[in-house]
Amino acid sequence: MIVAVEGPCCAGKTTLSRGLLKALSQLTIAHVRCYADFVGGGRFLPHPVPRTLDEDAAGLSELIHIERARTEAALHADSDLILLDRGPNTFLAHRHAIERVTGLQCFGPAQRAVAEARLPSWPDLVLY
Numbered sequence: 001m002i003v004a005v006e007g008p009c010c011a012g013k014t015t016l017s018r019g020l021l022k023a024l025s026q027l028t029i030a031h032v033r034c035y036a037d038f039v040g041g042g043r044f045l046p047h048p049v050p051r052t053l054d055e056d057a058a059g060l061s062e063l064i065h066i067e068r069a070r071t072e073a074a075l076h077a078d079s080d081l082i083l084l085d086r087g088p089n090t091f092l093a094h095r096h097a098i099e100r101v102t103g104l105q106c107f108g109p110a111q112r113a114v115a116e117a118r119l120p121s122w123p124d125l126v127l128y
Helices: 013-023 035-039 053-076 089-102 107-117
Strands: 002-005 029-032 081-085 125-127
Touching: 002 013, 013 029, 013 081, 029 053, 035 053, 053 081, 053 089, 053 107, 089 107
Parallel strands: 002 081, 002 125, 029 081
Antiparallel strands: none
8 A cells, every 4th residue: 555645845744754654663664755855855856836838847757757766665665555755646736736826737738747657656545
């Protein structure tokens, strides 16, 4: 089972994940840290507000690559549960917000790109 902890920045996702790891100590849990932690900080992620569809597509492609890399070990681990500190839903939620705020029509293309990526890390349960 894959569980993702989602929510706005600084809402307590990592803190909740750590608490779940302690509370569920009887289970073997593969914990996948968030994107920013995985790449060494947010400055190594794509620009959060793209100016063009091409820029967004390139950024999304990079995030999909990061998603595959950060979840690979957990997906092959012998564990009872995989706990994601953010999941692929983040990609779509972010693009939905970008489209609403800026008018850049990036949500539909992102839905197609994420579907075509066939990510194996889609959560069975999302905690928000």
